[in-house]
Amino acid sequence: MVHLSLKQMRYAVAVAETGQFGRAAKACNISQPALSQQVQAIEELCGTPLFDRLKSGVRPTPFGMEFVSRARQVLESADALAAFTLGHAGEPDRPIRFGLIPTVAPYLLPEIFPALTAGLPGLGFTVSENRTDALIAGLVDGSLDVALIGTDAPLHGPRLVSRPLFEDAFVLATSRSEGTTTPVSLSSLAPERILLLDEGHCFRDQTIAACRLDGDPGARTFAATSLSTIVEFVANGQGVTLLPRIALRKEATDPRIAIHDLVSPGAGRLLSLVWREATPFGATFDKMAEIIRATHP
Incomplete structure (x- = not known):
């Protein structure tokens, strides 16, 4: 008889969702070898691969797609049952x-x-x-x-x-010494001066899309882990950046920073x-x- 644990099912679903063993392991807070071992154990029990291993990542096999679909249903039911036993009146x-x-x-x-x-x-x-x-x-x-x-x-x-x-609108942050006039057209910005968060942040992707940055943004030499770091570079005149409006009370207090609205339709x-x-x-x-x-x- 095949015995599968809920944890193994969660690992398989995470691999299918992320398309990579590394990302799935990070999302599940375990090491990649440990996750790979658990997925391999499922494949040995089932007698067939769940995923095709590709250079760019992984892709579910036809059997794997059906397995993941059924595993999701089991996990949803298990989670609902666990929540029900913990809950009271919703x-x-x-x-x-x-x-x-x-x-x-x-x-x-x-x-x-x-x-x-x-x-x-x-x-x-x-x-x-x-x-x-x-x-x-x-x-x-x-x-x-x-x-x-x-x-x-x-x-x-x-x-x-x-x-x-x-909705959280975006604004442009520049050094006050640059004398930029408001509002600013995104198309007028020099792409090489736009500072970005590092890869994995959705705000980075939104900035790239809003500014229509071409080429490989990952090849840039600067990528910050926080907006506060980017703002400090902007204050020193080392570039410009988009900021979400909700961040202004915290990130726009430096007198060296100037905040500019964007030409309609803007971004957000x-x-x-x-x-x-x-x-x-x-x-x-x-x-x-x-x-x-x-x-x-």
Whole structure:
């Protein structure tokens, strides 16, 4: 008889979602060799490969596609059962595991967290920061309950519910000494002067798309891990950058920085709250979305 664990199923689903063993291992918080060993164990039990190993990553085999589809159903049912046993009247009796992307958390969390704790009395929160792919993987593998992300891209994977919160417009930050006039056309910016976050940040991808940067952005010699680092370079006249408007209260306090609106239609992102459709706590997460919308001006 074939014995498969839920954890093995989560690993296989993560590989299918990310397309790479390395990314899947990172999302599941285990080493790549350990994850590969578990996937190989499934393949040995099934007697056939789940994935074609390619130079650029992996691709599910026809059997693998069916396996992953069925595994998702099992995982959704298992997660729903676990949540049901923990829940009472649609509310969890443990802290809500709440993830946010790094280009939102330090700017929005101080504003919304007091409102969430006041609006949902009796509920606790454990908060973590991570990039969008890792947050979605956390929803997939059940390590997160709900996530706040900033992307308009369709969400792949198990059935996810997305509630729009508000639009977050982008502005241009330059050194005040440059004397740039407002508003600024994105097409007028010198591509080589635009400073970006490092790979994996959705805000990096949104900036590349908004500015229509050609070539290989990964070949740039500068890539920061935080907006605060980029802003310091901008203040010293070493480039320009786009900033989300929610970051201005924290990142635009340096008198050496000048903030400029963009020529219409400009650019921006939609912030959304996301969770698994199968959760029994959907009403609680809808309430979270309402509180965040009401709190943010």
